[in-house]
Amino acid sequence: MDTATLATRLLELHHTGTTLVLPNVWDAWSAKVVAGAGFDALSIGSHPLADSRGQGDNEDMTIDDALDGVRRICSAVPDVPVTADMESGYGAAPAELVERLLEAGAVGLNIEDTVHSEGGRMRSAAEHADYIGALRQAADAAGVDLVVNARTDVFLKKDQFEDPLGEAVARLRACEEAGARCVYPVGAPDAATLEALLEALSGPVNVIASPRNGSAAGSLEDLRAMGVHRVTFGPKLMQDLSPDLESLVASWR
Template identity: 80%
Template structure:
């Protein structure tokens, strides 16, 4: 399956009328295991990828580090569409980011509005939308249906906004207008917030969940009932495996 076909497949999976679950993997082994479990597409989380490399999240990895991990994962599952968390873009221009990401084999990406290389400041609404738009334009020029998942940290920037729901809606609407193909208001606190976002946005919405505990908006069945289009686990899948790993090896001490 060539990269353009994988990209279109991933995009189509967001519009089937059912909730798409994209488990977050971090290396070739985890990607192979999850793909063999029957998931039609995968997501690479920056946090678990960084942990697997002995580095920190929030762009402690360089873009070269991140792309090295992404390339290894995509090569391990060549028939499976993979989307990757590219944090806030690693300070790279949109055209270069898209070119290098596609070369590594990924067909989707997350881009957040917290700029880690600049002290963790939050991009302005138009600034973030402009970057998202430039990424979409670069992908279109390459002839690839890159799934641009625009993320906002409006909910996790505690105390910054009087009305985080309204702020998240404003930011995600601007990104949709600029060409994003999915919206990721990370940390939406409850089902009411998720419903407000679903009502206000035209395209798919991504919710983070814990694979053992569900999401802030409820279980997978609850998310399906709400009409959530996409679920990812962020670093939570890797974190949930740690106690199991420790318990497995502990009797052999």
């Protein structure tokens, strides 16, 4: 399936009226297994991808490292739309990032507002929205419905803000206006906060969850009832598998 078709399919999956679950994979094997379980689309988490390569998250990988992983995964599931966590962009200009990501086969991306390569500073709301807007403009110029998922780390750094919820809403509204097709308030602490975000924002909202333990706002059924549009696992699928893997091999010591 060609890239433009995959991108349009991923975008459509965000607007079906039900919650889209995108399990986070980290290599060709995990992608094939999850796709074989019947999921319509997949996500690549930067943390598990880095772990699979023996590298660290928070832009310890270079853009070349990250795209090598993206390319291998997308090649393994050529008919499944894949979105990739590209952290804060690995220092790449938006047009370059879009061009290289599409060439690697991904049709969506996460971009966060913490720039780890610059001491972990947070982009301002305007700077983050500008970067998101430039990504969308580059994708539109390429004729591809790239699903740009704008993430904010406000709730991970809530002590920096007098009103974390208000700050998150302001940042994510700016990203929506700039062209984000989904927004990601990572670390939203509870159901009440998530409900306020869903009320304040106009487009799809992404929530992180653990396959084993659910999310801070409840189970998949709870998230569906709230009207959450999209769920990803970040590093939690890999982390939840670790005890099972250890148990499986332990008796063979």
